[in-house]
Amino acid sequence: MKRNIFLYSILSIFVFFNYSCKKSLNLAPKGSATTATYYKTEADAKAAVTGAYSNLANPLYRDEIIVTINIVGADDGIPFLTGNAERVSLWRYNFTTTNAFTSGNPWSNSYIGIQRCNVAILRIPSIEMDVALRTRYVAEAKFIRALHYFNLVRLFGGVPTVTTETTSLDDVNVKRNTIDEVYTQIESDLKDAESVLPKNYSSSADIGRATSGAAKSLLAKAYLTRAGNNAASPFWAQAAAKAKEVIDLGAGYDLWANYKDVFSKVNKGGKESVFEIAFSTDLNNGNNFATGYAPRGSPIVPGTGSGILRVSKSLFDQFQDIDQRKVITFLTTYLNPANGQAVSLSITDTDPAKAVSFWKLADSTAKVSGQAGKDFPYLRYSDVLLMYAEALNESASGPNVEAYAALNRVRLRAGISPVSGLNQQQFRNSVLTERRREFCFEGHRWFDLVRTGRLQAAVNAETSFGRAPTIQAFHSLFPIPQREIDANSSLVQNSGY
């Protein structure tokens, strides 16, 4: 009997544990929600949109990707030659389909951003919350999605336009859409965004969110890009009209009197800012524009400067000494804090420690390497003015008064003399040169050269430091990453690669 009791008690222990432990196999993460439990509240909706904003900062606009392409891939700067080999091969135009700068990074990070936007656009409408806010969040996500597709279509041409959330591996082998189809998607998103988004945000915590002005400006730029170098394109007129809408929007846009105020940390989201990528100092949301671009080994930034890029002589020579943008844009001398001695930098010395460097967006208050806090100006009001001037010049077969006014407003603020009496071609060149001076380091140059059909000539003209570029016509589109071609048999590589 005693034996039986023992056996029964063993048995009951078995049964008890069996029951209680079955449940314990269903463990869910304690530190994070899952897609099944998330997207239920207003806070979730807000976070979904914040998540979409966040990958604009890191990694896309933090330093390496868009800025690098537009400087090294064009004619504005020279990479540290014994540094990152892929950056050097972009500069020399002998890159392959596995290059991280031309292919891997922009492709993957844009689609990460697009997926985040898709999730927000599709999930937020079913969340019970304030309707106006809900609509605005969706519109913000559409703006960001359009921004990504605009980068993709300019870098790679017709890319797959994915507008659904990926929840399984079925149907992931998408085909490429045409360039027109991508622009149709961009236009559709931006038109939705411009009709919903506010002109301004009243709360300072919302500074940095997309506005209707941002959507319109981006749309203007999309039209301008689509017009290409085709004088007969109807998109010139659309670009001019959209830029005019921004100018007349009444959102308070204006130029700062001094060029340096544009990039001042206290003027974040200020009157000249149409849309900017937000960074903050010292926390986890900083950028690398100080340490990364300071002269190599220079002790003026947290750590010492990496000297990723140096300024090309052809860019440097575009600036007259009276141009107030010159001292803001470049570092030509610095005081060594250790001994108080001035170190003067050179545009030609091969020593990267003595190279003139990009300094426009360097945050001198940063204490931690790679955590500097100046915002990245994605769209500025001066850009709207120059787009307007350019589009008018093209659509009206020559500069009119408004076109001169817009261009000269930018020139006068910089402290250089206004232009007048130019024919259409001269005005076209003048606008493009002004854009190079006004926006260098802001991620426009390569795009401007490609859309105006001038890339090959510009690259071949900038040959300092033994560049010897092997650029050809097909290089105006970058190769789709090889890993992507490998993973998706439906994708066709751009010609030439």
Next chain:
Amino acid sequence: MKKIAHFLLMDSAWRKKTLLIMKISFVLLLLGLQVSAHSFSQDKITLHFKKGSLIQVFKAIERQSIYRFFYSDDVVMADKPIAIMVKDAEINDVMAKIIQGSTLNWKQVDKNIIVFSDENDNQSKKAIISGLVKSQSGEILSGVTITEKGTNNITTSDNKGQFRLSVTGEQGVLVFTYIGYTSFEEKFSAGTGVLEITLTAFARSLEDVVVIGYGTSKKKDLTGSVASIKGADIKATPVVALDRAMQGRVAGVQVTTNSARPGGESTIRIRGTGSVNAGNEPLYVIDGYPTGNLNSINPGDIASIEILKDASATAIYGSRGSNGVVLVTTQRGTAGQSNINFDSYVGNQSLLRKIPLLNAREYAEFINEARVNGGGVPYFDGSTADKPLPSSLGTGTDWQDEVFRRAPMQNYQLSFSGGEQKTRYAISGGYFDQQGIIQNSYFKRFTVRANLDREVSARLKIGLSMQGAYTRSNSARTETEGGASSGVTTAAINYAPTFKMYNPGGTYYREQGPLNGNLVDNPIGLAKEITDQFLTTRLLSNVFADFTITKGLTFRTSWGADLYNTKSNFYVTRLIGLGAGSGGRASIGSSTNVNWLNENTLTYSRTFSEKHSLNALLGYTTQAYDNESVTANAASFNDDFASFNNLGAGASLQAPASASSSWSLISYLARINYGYDSRYLFTLTARRDGSSRFGPNNKYGFFPSGAFAWRISNEKFMHPVKSLSDLKLRISYGVAGNQEIGDYRFYSTIQNPSYALGGVSNSIGGVPSGIGNEDLKWEKNQQFDIGIDAGFFDNRLQLTADYYIKTTTDLLFSVNVPQTTGYSTALRNIGKVENKGWELSLNSENIRNKNFSWSSSFNIAFNTNKVLTLDGRPSFTAGDGIGHLQVSNTVLLAVGQALGNFYGRVVNGIFQNQGEIDKSAQKTAKPGDIWYKDLNNDGVINDNDRQVIGNGYPKFFGGFNNTFNYKGFELNVFIQGSYGNDILNYLRFDLYNLNGNNNQSKDVLNRWTINNPSTTIPRANSAGGQRILSTFHIEDGSYLRVKMISFGYNFSGELLRKIALKKARLYVSAQNLFTITNYKGYDPEVSRFGTTSVSQGMDYGGYPSSKTIMAGVNLNF
């Protein structure tokens, strides 16, 4: 009931008479117990026999009680019908009645009743023989049975090894028997005084008990492939950690040190690599507790390590068995022997190999040449003090000499073990301190262990295994990316010999100019200015109770917990670049890990009709694990005073982080071992595991296996083959699993990236982290094994050979998905990998004399690996790269090929002249440049000109151990090696880049110049240095190494006894004394990327290996 079969071959004339004695002594020894006449009171016996045979009566008692009877033929012959009627009687009373009036006598040993004939007992005793028994190694042997041949005169040696026996004859023979030792006969006569007897241990006894999952088995009864390493072997050649103890000792177990840093870990592969993305490390089971963290285990506490290799052995561990199982058993107390052991060694470590580099003058000449060839002007032109002419330079700074040092290591262990029949104990305390050969690095371990066993009653046994450990280490900065984030090793190799160590003010000389193109930091600063501590505390304890329900049926329950806490402390000062960028940077982290385990098993063990033996096991176990961790960082300190101790003093506080995760596992297990006539052995096992790690559609997995063994040597037809002492054929097939992918992987979780909305605020986002997969399940590993075990010449020569085919299916694979999905990979069960190979191990006692013996063990294993399917792609490149080198995806994974294939260009040589260039696909090259083969003949050299250029896994590997004993001297020589593995030596991208960014290998003196048409080293060229993986960077990683030589002396005799020592051994040993290899890095035994299966055989900036000379002592009181 057991009738004792003959267990020793004896002279048949005296066999009958001595048989009984021998049998009894054998039983006594087997149990290692003292004779006790006291009975246990639990069993009351009721018998009703009017006329029963003795054997019937014994059987009746066995049925009612826990007692078992042992008796000899004499007893059966004396068998007369007896009458006995008792009710609820004690065993003492029952036995008294049974032997009443007969010549029989009985003794009780534990639960065993031994019945023997008493008739010889009355012979007169003539003389007393006394003496001492010890082992060949000088160890005192207590409990040795000494019998006078031909009589039942018997005694045992006491715990000083001494014995006294009254003998019956004027002269005769004494027989000494002891478990694990060859029996020994010594003649005596009246004049014989004090004898000193030395017994020789069996080579490897088939009676040895080996630990298998959830139980034990005699070696001869094994049906699976199980290898065993004894604690004595581990002690003979001290190792710093448990995983090293397996290196070269067991066929098919490959041990590669990932990092030679103190406290560094190893990659262990049992029978090849089965998984691509999931873990490939074996499951470690410490005293029955499946867990990990080997660094906190004191190797000195280990009694044995068993390695389960085939599916028959591992399937009992189900979802965790596919990579093999390592069972670690720590020492437990034995009754009757009180031992106090003190073990200690001290050693001195020094750099195994220094990489020859250019000195300052050679370097300056090289730089000048590179500048000129690159279209520039000489740098060292004598124009300024910074740029002296090369001829004025000496050897400069030897950075390797500056950062490496000789470093001491020491180990102390004090242990106590012993007990009496019912209570046994083994407790120990240990301290281990290894200083590293890079300044400022160390590993220290403090351990205590207590193992207790108690027989509460004849039915109930309880026990405890407990260990506490505290480890503390400081790591040098090694195994990092190169360039600006270089560690000590890479910096020491890159930093120019023309640089000075310190500035005039005493700060580190930190040159960031063109002579330091890789931007490495001052190596001394990297060694001295970084604090990187890792502290662990651990309590691993497990209690069990064994309850005998009825004869042969035992219930065992065990409850345990593994509490493991870690703390990390990091600080880098502002004196080097790493800290200067943030004004000093501090980080602390802590994690709490709780792992608990409950196991319940029922075991039934019985022999029927003598020929059928059955052992059955049923079990139910649950295990769960919780982890909580937190880290905090701060930067921008006013000074470096507080180090990591005051994060609040940092002006820039970084966002803190915390995390938590859990897993749980519920398992049902069963095993049946059936043996027929000790000839045919069958094993069936099955385990059903439920794991929290897998998707709701596949929570449970089932893992069966079966095995058959045929002991051919027990067949009658084999008996004439006298030289063959054992022959067994084993065949097994089964399925085991792998679940090592981390927790919650089937969920699509929300991650929280942040953004600076509003200019300053940290806005937190919420985005999906991946594509969920509710079908996620086990990786399945099917293994077929066929093996033989053979013993020759009384098992002096033993051979084990195995052939296996292991197929892993449903690989837990990170499938590459189009990034248009927003993700790069998704975890799926897809792909198939096959490993097959064979293993051979030989153990031999080559010479066994009274004074001299020589024994050898040798093992070798061959494995070939083949990918059968991948995620739908025929091939793709993968593999970890080194950031600053911009070299990645160096490994080709292709269907039909092996894992670990390096993929790159093929060097055809060095261009010697323009004619060769014109013929080649590199029209712009110059003489002296590397000439690549245009593999696809398209006239262009690019990524399409790549092929497999090496493989990181060996073709075969093995070990060879020799032990020589001469009187008290002992010499152990252990050789170990690996053949056919290549190493992708990333360091060559620095040391042979010839572009003047950094210092170069001494081989660069032989670089190509017009006057030195080198065919191996290209020309110096400051505009060159393309980082393209080719055969230029692949080296042969084969090596043969004298891993350990140890020479010791075992003291014996009066002197020891006078100072109360039973045994004393002094030894000196040398580790890694000598290595034959063509490899040019620090050490061919390296794995830069740890245990990852794709990126094996790569080397960059690791902690260099050392050789160690040590002296040690083992004292036994």
